[in-house]
Amino acid sequence: MGSGKVTSSSELFDFQGKHVTVAGLGVSGVPAAKVLHARGAVVTVVNDGDDARAREQAAELEALGITVRLGDGASLPEGTELIVTAPGWKPDKPLFLAAEKAGVPVWGDVELAWRLRGPEAAPWLAVTGTNGKTTTVQMLASILKAAGLRTAAVGNIGVSLLDAVLGEEEYGDLDVLAVELSSYQLHWAPSLRAHSAAVLNLAPDHLDWHGSMEAYARDKGRIYEGNRVACVYNVEDKATEDLVREADVEEGCRAIGFTLGTPAPSQLGVVDGILVDRAFVENRQKNAQELAEVSDVNPPAPHNIANALAAAALARAFGVPAQAVRDGLKAFRPDAHRIAHVADIDAVAYVDDSKATNTHAAEASLASYESIVWIAGGLAKGATFDELVAKSAKRLRGAVLIGADRALIRDALARHAPEVPVVDLDRTDTEAMLQAVREAKRxxxxxxxxxxxxxxxSMDMFTNYNQRGDAFAAAVRELEA
Structure with a gap:
């Protein structure tokens, strides 16, 4: 890790009279525009779309005296001194290219929230990674609460960081924030400096947005910049450790690994079914602290145990006692559609992991069971499936394929698991799930x-992965009837 001390950007930024362009309406753009306007900025909002929802939001902002340009997200408004962008806007948009040429800085909503923090603001424990972010942040918040700390799970998890740092009523006077950050958000957050942070894993994702795996990893790695106490990485994923080595952190910040195996000093890991800490103990060369049992993790699938270890590492970096780790993990309940056990029928378990929307997540899910009838398919988003199928072939009893890009999985199965029976359902209607579950039962x-x-x-067949998971659960209940 770099040894140079990084100065925090926690000082308040003066927006009075500044000409600020907000790029994009929606979940982050509207509150950002309101916050900037309230602090005296001259705000112009630009938005690509001009639909009914956008016009409704525009009317709300214009009533406050904010200028809104609908259907015009490409040109840089004259006099712009700062752009605050929605996280999903790609870096190669003409607006940002014009800003770069004009020397205008671009911030995301996370950067704005960071800059608006007060001098006594709650520190951030931050989490990113290709998969597991939300679960880990929720586990972390549960552990922090078990320690008696006032906290909230915020950020990419769906709760606005602006609300959290500006002391909206339910987030006022917090001790610490558990913050989920996406690669998009990190790209636009150049001065973020966390107390401690974790990168859970790295696998190809959102490459159409970032342009390359290298750029994607670089943006993920921003979460470590300026860390004060701990950079938490995945021992089994060397790319995360490489990001720690490259990070410029404050003097004394430590690299803390987590592993599903026996931990070395400065790591958390698993020994005989026990989660143990060899990082935040005295004489870590010889000693280890028991934190919890594997059975305390819900569900105790391997990748979820890894999530628990990462959450525990961040909590321990913040000084949380071991008992609170155990209590927090026991109290945690995962969100729907994340390795959710639906039912047992005729000694067969039915499990909904609709949230496994990429190959990395699916690989972790498949590794959790010994003998599987796999229901897969949907929109591939440019993914390939050979590595996933090759790694998982020995666990597959059969496969049922649905969705627009199912042929990609079918072909990978033919190459790497030719003995596995495959049912290829040539349909993309929502009722296909019922047939898929019946074929899987067979x-x-x-x-x-x-x-x-x-x-x-899921968007070829369903509104989102939640609806897909609900359809699976409903189909399983029909089998029970």
Whole structure:
């Protein structure tokens, strides 16, 4: 890790009279525009779309005296001194290219929130990674609460960081924030400096946005810049450790690994079914602190145990006692559609992991069970499936494929698991899930798990992965009837 001390940008920024362009309406743009206007900025909002929802939001902002340009997200408004962008706007948009040429800085909503923090603001424990971010942040918040700390899970998890740092009523006077950050948000957050941070894993994702795997990893690695106490990385994912080595952190900040194996000094890991800490103990060369049992993690799938270890590492970096780690993990309940056990029918388990929307998440899900009838398919988003199928082939009893890009998975199965029976459902209507579950039941034998882990996005057939998971659960309930 770099040794240079990085100065925090926690001082308040004076927006009075500044000409600020907000790029994009929506979840982050509207509150950003309001906050900037309230602090005296001259705000112009630009938005690509001009639909009914955008016009409604524009009317709300214009009533406050904010200028809104709908259908015009490309040109840089004259006099702009700062752009605050929605995280999803790609860096190669003409607006940002014009800003770069004019020397105008671009911030995201996370950067704005960071700059607006007060001098006594709650420190941030930050989490990113290709998969597991939300679960880890929720586990972390549960552990912090078990320690008696006032906290909230915020950021990419759906709760606005602006609300949290500006002391809206339910977030006032917090001790610490558990912050989920996406690669998009990190790209636009140049001065963020966390107390401690974790990168859970790295796998190809959102490459159409970032342009390359190298750029994607670089943006993820921004989360470590300026860390004060701990940079938490995944021992089994060397790319995360490489990001720690490259980070410029404050003097004394430590690299802390987590592993599903026996931990070395300065790591957290697993020994005989026990989560143990060899990082935040005295004489870590010889000593280890028991934190919790694997059975305290819900569900105790390998990748979820890794999430728990990462959450525990961040909490321990903040000084949380071991008992609070155990209590927090026991109290945690995962969100829907994340390795959710739906039912047992005729000695076959039915599990909904609709949130497994990419190959990395699906690989972790498949690794959690010994004998699987796999329901997969949807929108591949440019993904390939050979590595996933090759790694998981020995666990597959059968496969049922649905969705627009199912042929990509079918071909990978033919190459790497030719003995596995495959049912290819040539349909993309929402009722296909019922047929898929019935076909999976036909293939399954007692002791098997029918697993919905699509490895694909859902929008070809469903509104989102939640609706897809609900359809799976409803189909399983029909089998029970």
């Amino acid at each position: 293939l399954a034998q007692p002791g098997d798990t029918v697993l919905l882990a699509p490895a694909c996005a």
